[in-house]
Every structure is written in structure tokens, then in C-alpha cells.
Amino acid sequence: MAQNAKITVHPAYKIGEISNRLFSAFLEPIGTMVNGTMFNPKHPTADEQGFRKDWIEALKETGLPAVRMPGGNFVSAWEWKNSIGPKSERRVVLDPAWHQYYTNEVGHDEYLQWAQKVGTEPLYTVNMGTGTIQDAMDLVEYTNHEGGSYWSDLRKKYGHEDPYNVKMWYLGNEMDGPWQLGSWSKNPDGYGYKVLETSKAIKWIDETIETAVCGSSAPFMEGFPEWDQNALDKCYDVVDYVSVHHYHSAPPGDIKALLGGALYYEDFINTEVAMIDYVASKHRSPKQVNISFDEYGAMVRPLQPLNPGYGRYNMARNHYRFDPERRYIRHDPDNMPERRFPGGDMLHALSMASIQLALLRHADRVKIGCMTGGLGALAASDHDHIWKSGSHYVFMQLLQYAKGVSLDTKVECEIYDMPGYAIEDTSQYTGKEGVNFIDSASAWDEENKRLTVFVINRNEESEYPLTIDLKGFEGYKPAAAYRMHTDDLELNNSFENEKLIAPKEEENYTFENGEFKLHVKPLSWNVYVFEA
Template structure:
């Protein structure tokens, strides 16, 4: 008999305000997301700029708050000035990060104009690898200054009379990574000093903007968290966010390790918060710098051979290899290979949702969250069509119901242990004991007097009787309940049927004396709503 599970929420358990940018997405011109999905002039729905209207309209309907663009590793050698003006006069360039020819048909203006059409906020990443402080200044002047200067008038000449008013600027991408062009992997102080001067300079051009300094690209980085501390120490007074990334991996078939990966995200976040607050204390600063978790994902990866004696961290060794047979590729937006995640939609949706719940539980300090693959999660696509995957529905429920203040939910349920494992030499996970089968987070919209509790059952076999204790919220009653579950884990939504997996109304619950009681199915996504 399964042990009863209990979630307790209380108005005294506030975490912090939930930012509108917490559930956003990330875009970089690799794979098909730009060339083929966002942009394909030969597609039947293409508009005058070559943007696919089927994809554009699908994203617009979601009210996605923000998209980080245009990368990613891509930006560390991208010269934005090569991408403006008449398309037929733009410079084709090499993209060494992804070994591709980049035609610049989708350039600086196109990225921002696509965001305008999609009704989403662009969060812009600046080249701090091969780029200079002057490049960054020219970029912000071109983008945000009204007119009367060379670069702002150039924007107007190129067809956009009004400033784009981009508010969020990332100063570099993964600058501690040896795979990055212009990497500062061995020189955090040098990078922090460059950010200090760059942020100061661009904020003097537009004093309404926010900026972010790169923290570690993963919790496995050899310099983590000292690299982050040394970089932030140089620029604390002129930045608003520390930008961090992580991609969690689990071995094939180990669903509990995959869905328990959110614990490693929480470890990462907690360490970054401690590091940031240490630097604030060192600077005697009342200012609070927050976290932008602007790339994240979860995936299944087969275990690779380990190399004892190399040491735990060999990222540099992995990225200083040169293959004389490798060739640059020129992508055709109308003839891009399709990429599909193995397995069904359900596990993938749960793995990403578990990370989103971890971000929600830290909403006091994590103010931006950009899901890698978030655009595809909201609008799955192939060469011809766009549809809704299971992840679409989960993402949309978080966008709709995770409003107001994050609540520190207390969970009491059965637990399991996750043994430590190593995917390869770098990605090594320590074991975790006492992992809750029920993963939960909550949100309280005080103004509208609404509460949302989100819950995942990580157990692939057991259904749990669940009690949600709302006694502290006097007068609140159930206002809706939804669950998404399947007995067929390999099922996928398709263009022909994008409702094979979607949340259904849960009607089998009781509510008495402030206790909501329901059963949660194995490997399920659940949303419970309450109103006063």
C-alpha cells in the first residue's frame, strides 16, 4: 500500500515574487530553430521577411514573455555589423562554434523584428569573445538610441525608425568555457574587468537597461564557484544578474535520475546565491544581484568510457582537438534535417517541468529562466507543420497559473535514493538520498486571491493518495484540478493529433476542513487551483 503523501502550503511560507521572465525561452542558430523553423522563405506561410507565419503565430498565441537571442556559443565570434543593411550586401561568415557558414540572412534586425512580431521581449547576448567594448557600445546605440548619431541613424535607414528599446543585455556567453572563442577560462578577473567597462559604457548610452555577467557554464566546471566569484567581484556594482547554464543528463532507462535532476539545479542555484551574497558583503553593497538561468535542459545520454588518471575535469582537453577532415556546412532553411527526441512526449515534458519547478521554488533570486528548446516545447514543428507537444501544455499552465508569489511548499512522502553516476569524465553526479517521489511548487496571487500547486509524481509504478493542507489559507476552496498521465510512455503528439497527451480535468477529489485530497498517477503532471 502506497504511503499517503502530503503537501502543506501556508501564507507564512513565502519565497519571493515571481518574475514575468521566469518562464522564457532560448534561441540560437543551430539545428533548425532559426534556419528552417523561424526562417524559411520557401515555406507556404512565409511572410515578406521569410519568417514562417505558422510558427510565428503559434508562439504569439502563447504570450511567451521573453526569448534570449541570438545565442549561445554562436555570438562569441559573430560580428553584428555584418548582419545589417540590404540582405544581398551582407557578409557571409564562418561560425567556428558550430562549424557552419552563416549567411546573415537572419541578422540583428531580423532577430529583434521577429521578437516584435511574436510579441515577446528580446534578451540580447553580446559578443564578449572576439568583440570589443566599442562593438558593444555601437550595438546598443544602434538598437536603443532614438537618432542623431551614425549608428542610430543607420538603424532608421535600415527601416526601423523607432528604437527597439532592448532592456536586457548579456555580456558574453559561457565565458569560463574553453570551447568559447575568446574564452576567459583561466582569467576570470580579466573577464570581470571587461564586463565592468562594457556595462558601464553601454549603460551610459542607455541608463534604463539591465546587464548580466557570465557565471559558470555548469556546476562541473573546474573553477566553480571561485571563477564566478572572481569575475563578479570585478563588476558587482554595474551588473544586475549572474548568468548560469546547466544541462542535466541521466542514463537510459533511469527515469528517477532524470526526474531527480532538479536537485542538482537547486544545489547549483544555492551555491550561486551564496557566492553572490558573499561578494555583496565584500563590497559592503546593499544591492542584490539576481540569477538568470538562461540555458537549461534535461536529457538521456548513454554512459561513455571513463579515463582514470585524466582527473575529473577535462573540458579543456575535450575542446582543444582539431580534426583535419572536418568541413564547414552551409545550411539550407528549406532542407534541414529533422531532429527528434527519443522516446515519448511524457518523460521529456516531466523532465523539463521538474527543472521549471526548481526555478519557481527559488523565484526570490532566479528572475529569468530561458528553456533551451523552449520555443520547440511551445510550438513543435517539422518542415511543413506546427503542433502542440505535451510540453506545450505544461509550459502554458505554468505561464498561466504561476503568478504572484512563490510558496515554499512542504512535502511529506515516500522517498528514494539516487546512486551517484558518471555520464563521462566531466558529468559526474554525486548520489542523493531521500529524494521525494512527489516534486512540488506553489504560487499565490494575493491580488486575485488565487493559489496554484504544481506536482509531479516521479514514481513510474505507484499511484499516491495526496493531501494538500490549506488550513492556513482560510476561505480558499478548489477552483480546478488538472492531470496529465499516460499508460503508454512512447506516445507522441503529432500534427495530425496534438491532443494525444494533454492535461485533463481531474474530478475525483474531496475538500473538507481545509484539506484537498486526490490521487496522483505514476509519472504524472498535476495542477491544483484554489480561490477565495
């Protein structure tokens, strides 16, 4: 038996308000995500627009707050004007980002109408690669203006009388990346000035909206955080968020590195917050710009050979290569290959949950979080069926219980060290010492007198006796306790059995003198709810 672990929560340890958008998702037409999962006119459940109603209904039941769309790398060469009006008149175009033909059958209106059917808020990404300021102005006018102008009346003509009232607009995607069409990787000042003028212009069209400027696409970027600082410095007064992305990678079999990846997210967030506040001080501004972490994920990747002399942070050369054998792909929505994350549901659920807890611990400044793969996590799919993966249950418990304010959750437990490693030249991780085996965050819904403590045990082998000290929450008692655990890490939920990996009620606990005690299983997800 491992040594005792202890978590202390107290109402005085407030971090910040938890935004309703913190646990959201991201959608981009990669592979069959749009043409197949979202849109398939031949599917038995297809509605009059060709959308799969089984997927819509499954997502609608989750109460998913928001989805960032329509990209991603895709959007940096997408001309939205090609995607409106009668489908028979729309252009089929090349999508250089993903080397695919894009039919525009799912166009600007369809994305927003799909979001309405799901009951989720669209967070819209604007083409700032090949797109112009005028394109962005026309887009917001078409989307949000009530009528009486060319673009708003064109929306009415095409069948949508009322404005869509999209409130959140991302001004570009990963504009520091050399892989991006119209990249600003070598000119953050120019990008910042373009954002300044674009954000100003579209806010003059609709002064209720919010905008985000792109920050770094990863903490490994050659210009991080100077690129972010230079871009934000030019447009601080007219934007509301800095948009950042990161995908954590761990070597095969290294579960400690996979689940410890949350620490690199926290380093990234802390650096970005410091940069933002430095720029605010330069501008003598009382305004607080926050963070939108609108693409994130964790994955297992094999170690690649390193190239001597390549340069640790130099990503550019990797993206200026051209393969004469490469061909464009035409995706058939009705020929949808099965796609699954490698490995079982449990590790995938834990790896994503560890990142979500990191975002929750920074709820004072991270106000939007969009999980890449979040739609599939909530409603897994193949050509014929929809089901609940293990990640579904974790995501749903965060949506249900992570309300109110985030609390600084003090953890005392056994620790481990993560040696540094390099997946390849551009994904090199410094080591971490003193990583907690017990990962935790908590949320206090003061209005409804409910406290929730979320716990992950990162240890592959050891069960921990755990004490949660609630003495500061006088009158609170256990209301529910859940544990998700399996001894077989290769198990996956399926349409036939979607509860193979799912939370079960935990009954073996004690509560006395403000201390909640129980044991947490190895590699488990745990949720403890207390109410007054």
C-alpha cells in the same frame, strides 16, 4: 498502494516574487532552428521577411514573455555589423562554434523584428569573445538610441525608425568555457574587468538597461564557484544578474535520476546565491544581484568510458582537439530534417517541468529562466507543420498559473536514493539520499485570490493518495484540477493528433475542512487551482 503523501502550503511561507521572465526560452542558430523553423522564404506561410507565420502565430498565442537571442556559443564570434543593411551586401561568414556557414540573412534587425512579431521581449547576448567594448557600445547605440548619432541614424536608414528599446543585455556567453571563442576560462579577473568597463559604457548610452555577467556554464566546471566569484568581484557594482547554464544528464532507463535532476539545479542555485552574497558583503553593497538561468535542459545520455587520470572537472582537454576530416555545413532552410527528442512526450515534459519547479522554488533570486528548446516545446515543428507537444501544455500552465509569489511548499512522502553516476569524465553526479517521490511547488496570486499547487509524481510504479493542507487559506476552494498522464511513455503528439498527451480535468477529489484529497498517478503532471 503506496503510503499517503501530504503537501502543506501556507500564506506565511513566502519565498519571493515570481518574475514575469521566469518561464522564457532561448534561441540560437543551431542546425535548422533559425534557418528552417524561424526563417524559410519558400515556406507557404512565409511573410515578406521570410519568417514562417505559422510558427510566429503559434508562439504569439502562448504569451511567451521573453527569448534570449541570438546565442549561445554562436555569438562569441558573430560580428553584428556584418548582419545589418541590404541583404545582398551582407557577408556570408563561418560560424566556428557550430561548424556552419552563416548567411546573415537573419541578422540583428531580423532577430529583434521577429521578436516584435511574436510579441515577446528580446534578451540580447553581446559578443564578449572576439568582440570589443566599442562593438558593444555601437550595438546598444544602434539598437536603443532615439536618433541623431551615426549608429542610431543608420538604423533609421535601414528601415527601423523607432528604437528597439532592448532592456536586457548579456555580456558574453559561457565565458568560462574553453569551447568558447575568446574564452576567459583562465582569466576570470580579465573578463570581470572587461564586463565592468562594457557594462558601464553601455549603461551610459542607455541608463534604463540591465546587464548580466557570465557565471559558470555548469556545476562541473573546474573553476566553479571560484571563477564566478573572481569575475563578479570586478564588476559587482555595474551588473544586475549572474548568467548560469546547466544541462542535466541521466543514463538510459534511469527515470529516477532524470526526474531527480532538479536537486542538482537547486544545489547549483544555492551555491551561486551564496557566492553572490559573499561578493556583495565584500563590496559593502546594499544592491542585490540576482540569477538568470538562461540555458537549461534535461536529457538521457549513454554512459561513456572514463579516462583514468583525466581529471574529474578538467573540461579543457576535451575542447583542444582538431579533426582534419570535419567540414563546414551549409543549412538549407527549405530542406529541414525532422528533429525530435528521443522517447515520448511525457518523460520529456516531466524532466523539463521538474527543472522549472526548481526555478520556481527559488523565485526570490532566480528572476530569468530560458528553457533551451523552449520554443520547440511551445510550438513543435517540422518542414510543413506546427503542433502542440506534451511539453506545450505544461509550459502553458506554468505561464498561466505561476503568478504572484512563490510559496515554500512542504512535502511529506515516500523517498528514494539516487546512486552517484558518471556519464563521462566531465559529467559526474554525486549520489542523493532521501529524494521525494512527490515533487511540488506553488504560487499565490494574492491580488486575484488564486493559489496554484503544481505536483509531479516521480514514481514509475506507484499511485499516491495525496492530501493538500490548505487550512491557512481560509475561504479558498477548488476551482480547477488537471492531470497529465499516460501508460505508454513512447507516445508523441503530432500535427494529426496534438492532444494525445495533454492535461485532462481531474474530478475524483474531495475537499473538506481545508484538506484537498485525491490520488496522483505514476509519472504524472498535476495542477490544482484554488480560489477565494
